[in-house]
Every structure is written in structure tokens, then in C-alpha cells.
Amino acid sequence: MYKLKCLKCGREVSPLSTGSTCPDCREPLFLDVSLDELATREGIRSLVPEELKRVTLGEGRTPLVEQGRFLLKLEFLNPTGSFKDRGAALTISRALMAGWKTVIEDSSGNAGIATAAYSARAGIKAKIYAPADAPQGKLRLIRAFGAKLETVKTRDEAHRAALEDRSGVYVGHVVEPFFIEGMKDIALELVHSGKKFEAIVVPVASGTMFLGLYKGFEELTKLGLVSEVPTLIPVEACGYAKLTQYLRTVSLACDEGGKSLLADALRLTIVPRLHQIAERARKVSPYVVVVGDDSIGEAIKELYSMGLPVEPSSAAVYAAAKYVAKDLSGRVVVPLTGNGLKYVPTPNELLDKYLFGGP
Ligand SMILES: [Zn+2]
Numbered sequence: 001m002y003k004l005k006c007l008k009c010g011r012e013v014s015p016l017s018t019g020s021t022c023p024d025c026r027e028p029l030f031l032d033v034s035l036d037e038l039a040t041r042e043g044i045r046s047l048v049p050e051e052l053k054r055v056t057l058g059e060g061r062t063p064l065v066e067q068g069r070f071l072l073k074l075e076f077l078n079p080t081g082s083f084k085d086r087g088a089a090l091t092i093s094r095a096l097m098a099g100w101k102t103v104i105e106d107s108s109g110n111a112g113i114a115t116a117a118y119s120a121r122a123g124i125k126a127k128i129y130a131p132a133d134a135p136q137g138k139l140r141l142i143r144a145f146g147a148k149l150e151t152v153k154t155r156d157e158a159h160r161a162a163l164e165d166r167s168g169v170y171v172g173h174v175v176e177p178f179f180i181e182g183m184k185d186i187a188l189e190l191v192h193s194g195k196k197f198e199a200i201v202v203p204v205a206s207g208t209m210f211l212g213l214y215k216g217f218e219e220l221t222k223l224g225l226v227s228e229v230p231t232l233i234p235v236e237a238c239g240y241a242k243l244t245q246y247l248r249t250v251s252l253a254c255d256e257g258g259k260s261l262l263a264d265a266l267r268l269t270i271v272p273r274l275h276q277i278a279e280r281a282r283k284v285s286p287y288v289v290v291v292g293d294d295s296i297g298e299a300i301k302e303l304y305s306m307g308l309p310v311e312p313s314s315a316a317v318y319a320a321a322k323y324v325a326k327d328l329s330g331r332v333v334v335p336l337t338g339n340g341l342k343y344v345p346t347p348n349e350l351l352d353k354y355l356f357g358g359p
Contacts, residue, residue: 002052004029004177007276016098020175021272028175028273030215035222044223047184047216054093055122059085060185064193064333067306069325070318071197073186073335076310080117080141081110081339086186087179087208088114091171092122094178101125102168106158108205108265109138110338111173116147127168129158135264137342155267174206175272183212184219190333191225198330199231201289201321203313203337204243205268207277210234214280232284234277235320237263237313238292242271246278247285252319253292261350262293262300265313265338286327289320297354303336304355311338312351 003012006022006029013022013029021028038044057079065072075083088111095103102125105115112128119126128142132151142149152158162172173179186209190197202210210232217229234243239259241249260266271277281288299322300315310318314336321334343351 002034002049003032005032015094015178018098018100018169020177028276029177031177031181033181033219035219039223044188044225047188047219048090048181052093052178052181053089054096055118056089057085057117057121059089061189064190064195069331070321071195071331071333072308073190073333074308075186075335075337076314076339080113081342082114083183083186083209083335083337084111084114084173085118086182087111087173087176087212088118088182090178090182091115091173091176092118092124095119095124095169095171096122100169102127103171104129104162104165104168106130106162106172106174108155108267109134109142109342110265112147112149113138113141113145115171115173116142116145119147120145125168127165129162129165131155131158131267135343135346135348137346141342156270159268159270173208174268174270179208180212180215183209184216186335187213187216187220191220196331197230197333198328199233199324200333200335201233201235201317201324202335203266203317204234204236204277205240205266206271207273209335209337210277211273211280214284229284231286232281233320233324234281234285234288235317236288236290237266237316238290240267240269241288241290242269242274243278243281243288244290247281248287250287250289250323251292252289252323253294254290255292258292260291260293260296260316262296262312263291263316265311266316289323291316291319295319300340300351301354304340308336309340309344310336311340311343314338
């Protein structure tokens with residue numbers, strides 16, 4: 001059986017017991033995967049052992065599209081329209097293995113939708129805490145998948161309320177180790193594409209993609225498929241930046257001093273794994289890019305002009321990539337994380353200003 005491991009004190013815990021943090025030192029845990037068993041005669045198909053995936057909706061293996069110097073990873077084409085499906089598939093698989101009947105998640109929207117959908121698929125009840133001002137399209141999708149939706153005032157409040165709820169098992173992606181496992185195959189897919197790149201820009205709210213990519217590339221290094229973890233450049237939203245205390249900071253359109261209203265998926269300030277992200281970022285991240293609404297708005301307009309229906313938080317990543325490309329000579333990987341179809345059918349005064357030039 002695979003073990004959850006505390007990288008701080010070495011304590012090992014069964015994944016079938018509840019909880020995602022070390023019983024001794026409260027450090028969020030990671031899954032310890034035996035790499036020897038992953039390689040088959042056909043090569044490596046996944047960095048996740050097959051027996052750990054008990055529920056799937058066909059997530060992953062998303063297209064990688066070339067756009068000038070950029071390699072766009074179309075993560076918004078996952079089953080429920082975001083990269084969170086990769087993590088939810090593994091999280092709900094853990095719930096199935098452990099026999100949990102009700103799971104509890106807190107989310108700005110996308111992770112809640114993914115958890116709701118995979119829970120529905122697995123026949124497990126889901127309860128999702130989300131901020132009331134999340135995009136209506138996202139909140140409605142959570143309910144449409146049959147999950148119980150609890151709205152509170154802010155994203156941070158959603159996290160606190162979910163932790164206090166004792167009516168099920170808390171599987172919040174902000175700490176859940178299996179959620180991070182689900183992200184690792186993005187690294188493998190990039191390597192399998194055979195395309196060379198110099199850096200990957202990575203949106204960071206709770207940091208699951210950053211930690212998953214890092215762990216994935218670390219394992220690929222151990223397997224001899226890559227020589228090192230590549231340059232990962234974290235992207236945060238104005239008013240919600242946490243990594244700026246650890247890394248050199250590049251700000252794009254943050255000068256109004258306000259908080260981003262458009263990047264709803266990046267509005268998290270309580271980040272249980274922040275020190276783990278910072279520790280890794282210090283090794284592979286030259287700086288963090290913090291993006292404001294004017295840059296996001298320009299970037300989303302440009303992405304739609306290329307035929308790519310993404311959500312505003314993904315446009316923040318593209319805006320950052322354009323800055324990063326000026327600093328580098330090679331190609332830059334841009335994960336486009338969330339689908340804009342959750343937004344555009346609903347009139348949105350602020351977003352419409354950028355997309356249509358007015359409400
Ligand atoms: Zn520990």
C-alpha cells in the first residue's frame with residue numbers, strides 16, 4: 001500500500017485514514033510513490049500508479065498548441081472545464097478506497113465543480129463551500145452536479161467553514177496530497193510531447209499545479225527522463241500575492257494598489273502549503289509575476305482573438321508568459337487552466353468591457 005509521508009519529520013500515514021496533515025507536526029503530507037513500479041516495457045504512461053485511480057471522466061492528455069514562442073497547454077478542455085479534474089479524480093479515488101460517504105471541499109469554483117462531478121460519478125455525496133461572489137456559472141455547475149453548495153462571504157471564509165464542518169471528510173485541495181498527485185502527469189505529457197521549452201508559467205493560488213509539476217519533474221528526474229526540474233515561474237493576482245515575500249517580484253498593472261476582481265480563481269490568501277511552494281520556488285523560480293486586471297483584460301481579449309475561450313485567471317497566466325518570453329530565448333509553456341464558457345454566456349459588466357468594449 002502507498003503511504004502518505006511527512007517530508008518534515010518522516011512520519012508515514014495510511015492514505016485510508018482521514019486527514020492530509022502530519023499527526024505529529026501538522027505539515028501537509030505528500031504521497032510516497034514507488035517509481036520502480038511505474039516503468040513498463042511500453043515506457044511510462046502515467047506518474048500515478050494505475051490502481052490508485054478508481055474514478056475517471058477521461059481527464060488529462062490535454063492538447064499542446066503552438067502559438068509563436070508559446071506552447072499552450074489546453075487544460076480548460078478537461079471534462080468539467082479546468083485542470084482541477086486531474087486532482088479531483090485522484091482525491092475522489094482516495095475517498096472510494098477509504099469508503100468515505102461524504103466529502104467536503106472549499107473552492108473558488110473550479111475545484112468545487114470538479115469535486116462535485118467526480119463525487120457524482122463515484123456515488124459519493126459532496127458538500128462545497130464557496131464565496132457567494134464566485135461566478136454564477138461556476139456556482140450553478142456545482143449544484144447541477146448534485147453537490148450541496150454552501151456560500152459564504154469570501155474565499156478564505158469558505159476554507160475556514162469547510163474545516164469546521166464535521167458532516168463529512170474534509171478533502172480540500174489546498175492540502176489534499178492525492179490532488180497534487182493528479183497534477184504530476186502534466187509534467188509527463190510535456191516531456192512526451194517532445195517539444196523543447198525553457199520555462200513554464202504556473203498560476204498559484206493554493207499551489208497544487210506548482211507542487212504537482214515540481215513533484216512530477218522530480219520523479220521524472222529520478223527516472224532519468226529529464227535532467228532537472230525546469231524553470232517554473234509562479235503567477236499570482238494583484239492583492240492576493242503571497243510568494244512576493246520569498247521571491248523577486250514583477251508586477252503587471254498592479255499600480256492602482258487594488259485587488260484583482262477578474263482573477264476569481266486566484267483569490268486565496270490562506271495557503272497551507274505556502275512554505276512548501278516557497279521552498280521549491282527558491283530553487284527553480286527566478287521571480288514571481290503578479291498580474292492586475294488591466295493586463296488580464298488585454299490578455300483575455302488576445303486569447304479570444306486566437307480562438308481560445310479561457311477564463312480570466314488563465315489570461316493572467318498568459319499575460320505573465322508574455323513578460324517572461326521577453327526575458328528568455330526559448331519557448332514558454334502556458335497552462336490555460338479554466339474554461340471561459342463558464343463565464344461568457346452570463347453578462348458580466350467588468351469582463352464584457354474587455355471582451356466586447358462595453359457591457
Ligand atoms: Zn511530521
